[in-house]
Amino acid sequence: MADTGNAVGKVDAAGRHELDGADEEKKQYIVVRIGGERYGMDISLVDNIVRMQKITRVPKAPYHYRGVINLRGEVVPVMSIRRKMGLEDDEFTHATRIIIAKMEEQGLVGMIVDSVNEVIALGESEIDRSVNDSKKSDHMFINGIGKNGDELISIFEINAIVDSIDTF
Amino acid sequence: MDVSQYLDIFIDETSEHIQELSDNIMALESEPDNKDTVNEIFRAAHSLKGMAGTMGFKRMQHLTHDMENVFQKVREDTVTVNSELIDILFDCLSAIEEYLDNVKNTSDEGTEDNQVLIDKLNRYLSGGAGAPAAAPAAAPAAGGGAAAAPAAGGDAAGGQEEYKHMKLDEDERLKAQEMIDGGTRVYGATVHIQKECLLKAARAFLVFKAVDDFGDILAYNPSNQDIEDEKFDLTFSILIALEGNADVEAMRSAITAVSEIEKVELGELSKDMLSKDAKPAEAAPAAEAPAAAPAPAAAPAPAAPAPAAPAEKKAAAPAAKKAAGGGKPANKPVTSRTVRVDIEKLDSLMNLVSELIIAKNSLASISSSEDGKYDSQGFHDQIEYLERVTTNLHESVMKVRMVPIESTVNKFPRMIRDLSRKLGKPMDLVMTGEETELDRTVVDQIGDPLQHLLRNSADHGIESPEDRKRAGKPEKGTIFLNAFQEGNNVIIQVGDDGGGINTEAVKNKAIERGVMSEEEAEMATQKEIIDLLFMPSFSMAKKITDISGRGVGLDVVKSNIEALGGDVEVKSTLGQGSTFIVRLPLTLAIIQALMVEVRDEKYAIALASIMTIENIAISDIKYVQAKEVIHLRGLVIPMIRLDELLDLPPKDEEPTSLTVVITKRGDKYAALVVDNLIGQQEIVIKSMGKVLENNKLISGATILGDGEVALILETNALM
Numbered sequence: 001m002a003d004t005g006n007a008v009g010k011v012d013a014a015g016r017h018e019l020d021g022a023d024e025e026k027k028q029y030i031v032v033r034i035g036g037e038r039y040g041m042d043i044s045l046v047d048n049i050v051r052m053q054k055i056t057r058v059p060k061a062p063y064h065y066r067g068v069i070n071l072r073g074e075v076v077p078v079m080s081i082r083r084k085m086g087l088e089d090d091e092f093t094h095a096t097r098i099i100i101a102k103m104e105e106q107g108l109v110g111m112i113v114d115s116v117n118e119v120i121a122l123g124e125s126e127i128d129r130s131v132n133d134s135k136k137s138d139h140m141f142i143n144g145i146g147k148n149g150d151e152l153i154s155i156f157e158i159n160a161i162v163d164s165i166d167t168f
Numbered sequence: 169m170d171v172s173q174y175l176d177i178f179i180d181e182t183s184e185h186i187q188e189l190s191d192n193i194m195a196l197e198s199e200p201d202n203k204d205t206v207n208e209i210f211r212a213a214h215s216l217k218g219m220a221g222t223m224g225f226k227r228m229q230h231l232t233h234d235m236e237n238v239f240q241k242v243r244e245d246t247v248t249v250n251s252e253l254i255d256i257l258f259d260c261l262s263a264i265e266e267y268l269d270n271v272k273n274t275s276d277e278g279t280e281d282n283q284v285l286i287d288k289l290n291r292y293l294s295g296g297a298g299a300p301a302a303a304p305a306a307a308p309a310a311g312g313g314a315a316a317a318p319a320a321g322g323d324a325a326g327g328q329e330e331y332k333h334m335k336l337d338e339d340e341r342l343k344a345q346e347m348i349d350g351g352t353r354v355y356g357a358t359v360h361i362q363k364e365c366l367l368k369a370a371r372a373f374l375v376f377k378a379v380d381d382f383g384d385i386l387a388y389n390p391s392n393q394d395i396e397d398e399k400f401d402l403t404f405s406i407l408i409a410l411e412g413n414a415d416v417e418a419m420r421s422a423i424t425a426v427s428e429i430e431k432v433e434l435g436e437l438s439k440d441m442l443s444k445d446a447k448p449a450e451a452a453p454a455a456e457a458p459a460a461a462p463a464p465a466a467a468p469a470p471a472a473p474a475p476a477a478p479a480e481k482k483a484a485a486p487a488a489k490k491a492a493g494g495g496k497p498a499n500k501p502v503t504s505r506t507v508r509v510d511i512e513k514l515d516s517l518m519n520l521v522s523e524l525i526i527a528k529n530s531l532a533s534i535s536s537s538e539d540g541k542y543d544s545q546g547f548h549d550q551i552e553y554l555e556r557v558t559t560n561l562h563e564s565v566m567k568v569r570m571v572p573i574e575s576t577v578n579k580f581p582r583m584i585r586d587l588s589r590k591l592g593k594p595m596d597l598v599m600t601g602e603e604t605e606l607d608r609t610v611v612d613q614i615g616d617p618l619q620h621l622l623r624n625s626a627d628h629g630i631e632s633p634e635d636r637k638r639a640g641k642p643e644k645g646t647i648f649l650n651a652f653q654e655g656n657n658v659i660i661q662v663g664d665d666g667g668g669i670n671t672e673a674v675k676n677k678a679i680e681r682g683v684m685s686e687e688e689a690e691m692a693t694q695k696e697i698i699d700l701l702f703m704p705s706f707s708m709a710k711k712i713t714d715i716s717g718r719g720v721g722l723d724v725v726k727s728n729i730e731a732l733g734g735d736v737e738v739k740s741t742l743g744q745g746s747t748f749i750v751r752l753p754l755t756l757a758i759i760q761a762l763m764v765e766v767r768d769e770k771y772a773i774a775l776a777s778i779m780t781i782e783n784i785a786i787s788d789i790k791y792v793q794a795k796e797v798i799h800l801r802g803l804v805i806p807m808i809r810l811d812e813l814l815d816l817p818p819k820d821e822e823p824t825s826l827t828v829v830i831t832k833r834g835d836k837y838a839a840l841v842v843d844n845l846i847g848q849q850e851i852v853i854k855s856m857g858k859v860l861e862n863n864k865l866i867s868g869a870t871i872l873g874d875g876e877v878a879l880i881l882e883t884n885a886l887m
Contacts, residue, residue, distance in 0.1 A: 056877040077857040
């Protein structure tokens with residue numbers, strides 16, 4: 001399986017990580033790249049990360065669902081975040097990964113990202129939540145902007161990305 | 169004694185005994201003098217009583233004890249069996265079933281005493297077996313039924329102040345009572361843990377530790393062991409003997425100080441509340457908010473929540489139910505679904521697994537042979553062996569999931585008996601093939617549709633005795649249920665020797681409802697007319713009875729059966745009866761399928777829906793209303809180009825002939841154009857995941873030998 005997948009697998013299950021001296025509780029985020037931007041995903045929702053593999057197209061499925069994959073004997077739907085956000089279509093490279101999120105309602109759902117970079121821990125004080133005020137549509141999928149040193153990382157609201165079941 | 173670990177067995181065995189009793193009581197009615205049957209009944213009732221007693225379900229034990237007394241007398245020939253007694257006994261069985269349902273849902277028997285039934289039994293015993301006694305008895309029985317409802321409501325509210333009806337064994341109860349006599353304050357506490365809590369046992373432990381500073385814990389519910397093993401939902405109750413002048417409020421804060429504790433309900437218990445026959449539900453004033461519940465320690469009221477008067481209790485119960493309903497949606501059953509497996513099936517599974525290990529070892533030894541050269545012949549042999557083993561393994565595992573339909577259909581004789589009495593039409597149910605096996609899931613879900621069909625037969629099918637006599641039929645009607653296996657399907661026929669479907673009446677109704685015009689009705693075949701009965705809200709009942717005729721009828725039956733992958737058809741002869749034929753797939757998870765290719769995508773089509781495969785020359789395609797059809801052996805079949813349907817790009821050039829797969833559903837056909845046939849294959853049906861599940865065109869997915877996912881076409885949607 002993917003190297004990144006292994007690295008992720010070892011993360012503390014609760015997704016919490018105390019740093020020395022920091023008494024604020026920090027949450028861990030997987031940092032992924034889509035286009036030029038870096039996004040963070042709450043690690044507690046991520047079940048697995050797999051390499052790009054053959055996706056079977058599902059006719060009549062919503063456009064942003066690319067199809068289904070075989071994840072160790074289970075059939076898992078895979079969506080394109082790029083299509084969902086209205087960006088250019090995916091271009092598959094050796095760095096492309098599918099993040100498998102485990103949703104309470106929808107079960108396992110795969111999301112294609114350009115690459116998986118690292119895992120970071122952010123405290124609530126390091127995340128700017130004011131983005132919610134903005135009415136810009138592409139902000140709908142983001143619930144905050146994390147500051148990791150000099151870098152800015154948009155934090156995905158995974159629940160907004162994965163459609164709820166009854167929208168179909 | 170902690171008996172919770174036996175709960176599953178108790179539930180299983182009790183269901184079996186109830187069924188046995190029901191069967192035998194039915195038999196007893198037809199031959200009241202058969203001593204073997206009476207002995208069987210006696211034994212079953214005795215076991216029921218014993219088990220209920222062991223598990224501490226006193227009400228259930230009480231009722232079964234009185235039933236046993238009756239059977240004892242029947243055995244001694246001191247009372248005679250008549251249909252009144254049979255009715256009472258069936259009512260008792262229903263009551264026991266109710267207890268059992270309560271046990272299943274809450275691991276407690278509930279609070280209904282069924283005193284009315286017990287009185288009836290005793291009255292019968294004391295000689296009041298005559299008809300006069302029956303009339304007054306009927307009235308209280310109705311009252312008893314009504315009373316049962318609010319009581320059940322109170323039970324649903326069991327999440328509130330559970331400590332008031334903790335299950336205590338004799339030692340604990342006596343100890344607590346002694347304590348109270350000795351002037352010690354005994355408090356009950358119910359602790360609610362937050363839903364998100366991950367380490368419930370640890371939280372419970374901290375609570376116990378906190379309580380330790382104030383007094384001793386006398387009893388736990390669930391047991392201490394279960395709490396340690398996290399075998400509890402989100403609440404647990406304890407009984408605390410407070411030390412000297414310990415401050416209750418301080419104890420409350422100590423408990424709530426433990427993190428992830430949602431709330432704690434505390435209240436002092438009086439001796440009465442602990443006594444053996446105190447009704448647990450007695451004090452549960454719903455209005456009392458959990459936080460306000462405990463009286464301040466300074467005021468040592470005899471019993472903080474005053475026992476509510478019966479009238480109040482009734483009013484309070486529904487309110488409590490509402491309150492509880494707000495918090496948690498529904499009571500989850502405390503037991504899991506199980507399948508009883510024949511030991512032989514398990515043995516064969518075990519054998520296959522050992523063969524699998526042998527095959528694996530042989531493969532391993534070939535691959536590690538010294539010279540590094542693989543013996544390709546041996547390798548091949550082993551692969552073949554492995555294939556055989558896995559096929560058998562697969563078959564055996566499927567067999568484990570198969571259960572006889574008996575468990576579902578054996579409640580029907582009783583139902584038909586009840587209906588027969590209610591409708592005043594004598595009738596018999598004849599069943600064959602109860603041993604026919606089906607997948608567990610199917611067996612669980614086929615009960616309702618079958619029950620509906622049987623009710624339909626009893627209500628609409630069988631005529632009144634007078635009509636039957638006039639038609640020269642025996643007065644007693646016959647309803648039958650035959651089950652048998654046919655290829656990969658199981659057929660269940662449900663029918664009657666009644667009047668059959670009056671197609672003229674259906675026609676008139678259809679015209680009256682505007683479903684068909686008169687001309688259409690004139691032209692319609694008999695089958696088309698019968699199919700009308702399966703339309704939503706098309707009820708033929710002249711008046712609505714509580715048995716059938718509400719219009720939620722055959723259409724629901726049909727959709728239920730179709731959801732299981734089956735279908736239903738009707739055969740009816742006016743004056744001679746009608747038969748509903750239900751066809752169900754043997755298993756749900758695995759089907760035989762034809763794999764086809766459209767462009768570079770692979771699809772599976774269920775073999776059961778395929779009639780033939782044909783090669784059609786382009787020149788043979790005809791047009792009807794600008795739609796492509798083919799004319800095949802007298803049938804005009806609409807053609808569906810799968811590439812178009814599946815949004816695939818058209819082919820660069822049209823070939824001179826097309827491969828079409830002709831699918832059939834009932835008497836409807838479709839010709840699916842595919843590029844290539846791959847072959848027949850056994851496939852395992854998998855869900856496509858919840859977000860894509862609602863696809864009308866695709867019923868599921870399967871994983872092919874090379875790990876690729878192929879989709880399964882839902883051909884029924886194409887018709």
